[in-house]
Amino acid sequence: MHVLVMGGTHHVGRAVVEVALRRGDTVTTLNRGLSRPPVPGVEALAADRTDPGTVRRALGERSWDAVIDTWAWAPSVVRDSARLPADRVGHYGYVSSRAVYAWPWPPGADESAPLVAGDPGSQDGADYAAPKRGGELAVLEVFGERALLARTGTILGPYEDVGRIP
Template sequence: MTTTRRDLFKLGALAAAAAALPSFASSADEARPVARAARPLDILILGGTGFTGPFQVDYALRRGHRVTLFNRGQRPSPKWPGEVEQLNGDRNTGDLASLKGRKWDVCVDNPTSLPFWVRDAGKVLKGNVGHYLFISTISVYADGSRPGITEDAPLAQYKGKDAMAETQESLRADVGNLYGPLKALSEAEARRQFGERVTIVRPGYIVGPRDETDRFTYWPHRVAQGGEILVPGDGADPIQIIDGRDLGEWMIRLAEARTYGVFNACGPDYRLGMDAMLHGCQAVTGGGMTLTHVPPSFLEEHKVGLPIWVPSKDSEYAGYGAVSNARAIAAGLTFRPLAITVADLLAWFRGLPAERQAKLRAGISREKEAELLKAWHARGA
């Protein structure tokens, strides 16, 4: 089947829960000079060892800021380029004692999908942080069918009994109906707790090194293998992705500038079609490939979904591939070239254990792809 709204919510939740790995930047990234900020900040990062958090930490330290992490302490921390304070607690149980009586210039909230997490953080941090940055998602929008979704579009409505009673277990049990609405309510709770000094960042697909979901990884990995590749749609459908490093570093710059408001963090800053993305991957990987396009109806018939892509026509999900990022770009969001993202992602992925590389967590197997290609060509296509 084609990607559904439930899939989009589920994949967004997977990205938020991606496991941490010690290596978080390419050697080129580590060597890249970073200018010091005009004024050092005391930054509290809730989470910080997941997907984008380590990029925030690394960039903040290289900018000269002081960083404190708050999490359960259950994931291995990367080797930071500076000193990082670690505070432990558990937002599931309301254990935020280590945050009491402390002050920070900025709080970055990375992992929250539940409104009560924001409420409880507000009880402890209100009046003790000058700026609250919240990572949300484009899944908060009520209508994903129209391209050009702006930050002012209507948000998904919660239809449950008590949003503050929702837990990670109830979210996992009904992620398709709860993920977007609960994120929207978490945004509202952030404003309720911290007033106007709030920045809401709504990413789409976050990609690059450390992406444990394999949603984007499937495509450069498949292109590197060469041969005939099954491609959904006509090749022109828009693709929107953002390198996790671009997202993480921009959030630190938003904190430095005290930039408040709501922003769609989707990239790139030009229209990227499906075929253009695949040829961009090939420019990095080399080798030959042929692209065989199949319509959404064929995928639906065979109950197959392919990651990242959503139909751009006659689909209630069409807008998710063409969200407006104009406001974010005006606020300083920049994007690495696709080639750098692909090269660094593949270098990171190829450093994983062989058994992990052999079992991608998204996409289809080569055997399934061959079966589908055979069925498609049997139709005389």
């Protein structure tokens, strides 16, 4: 499988890259190339996701079986990144959050619980829940049935970079 990981040098993206490589997948990463060196064995592409032109040039005409995206800020960035290779990608996996469920969560809540409002075209990333929901909507808008929304709880691990682990 050929996988494109948006990010891929720390936290969830890094863990995804390592698992994919252990499975024998061919992995491409796309990030700014500023925070950490790429994982050995990946094709590392550099682009700032907030600039669709640099992303377009970095992706070129490549194709992938799947994309994994963990972006947590402005949903418009998710939408733009999903649109660019849409006709050259089999599936798009978006790592979202249980934060997209409206608070307070009802007892026994499942995937049908009420959701917060989100806007796939929003450039606002200030509130974690609304941008994550907007990112979900952006991925669904572009990929429809080819999208996977993974609504996780708190994610911890060796590459965690948001200060939860000392």
